[in-house]
Amino acid sequence: MLRSFLQTSASILSVTRNVLSSNLRNPAFRRFLSQEARAKIQAAVQQSPVVLFMKGNPQMPQCGFSRAAVQVLDIQGVPPEKLKTYDVLEDPELRSGIKEFSDWPTVPQIYVNGEFVGGCDILLGMHQSGELESLLEKHDIIPKISTESSSERSS
């Protein structure tokens, strides 16, 4: 109905119509994540080399999966200054927004250098296979020589 109204209406509405239809075609808009919310999350995932969206905070995780994610990053030696965490329980908009943004249904979610890595299962799997270490090394988040020098940091 809206569409046919717009199509038959005067040219003054044609701009609106184009914006509307192009938005509908863009997957980003299909589930109503506003452009503003999207921009906020985009900025958030680029805030730090490693970004973790979790329930609670690293000191007090509010969910076993988030706790596991924090522990894995800790074991890998990700330095605190290169890790930023967001507590989705404190921000309902972020909690629903991040799921749409990443197209991922659960929390925690991990980003490395702005790129989505996965959730808890994937992080744990990559930790066990050694892929996570390679990824973190590749992005200079942990030092490349990873033999017994985990307390050292490249600065």
Place this chain on the structure above:
Amino acid sequence: MPVKVEELEQAIRDAFPVSHLEIEDKSSGCGENYSILLVSEAFEGKTTLARHRLINETLKTNIAQMHAFSQKTFTPQQYEAHLAKGQ
């Protein structure tokens, strides 16, 4: 709303060629916490992230009703190797 094991199994079997499937209800009965293990040739040549996305998409409505969902994905070959390691 609780999710039933049968629903999940049906949805997975409809979407993937299944060579092995385990669905574990970890919720003590409330139906909101599941862990699945799926072995399928459909995963051949796909990253773990891509595999998980396939399952997430297939079970989208079910996962939305759960508190927790965990998954493991293998190709038949990988699963054999996994079993051989004595797991």
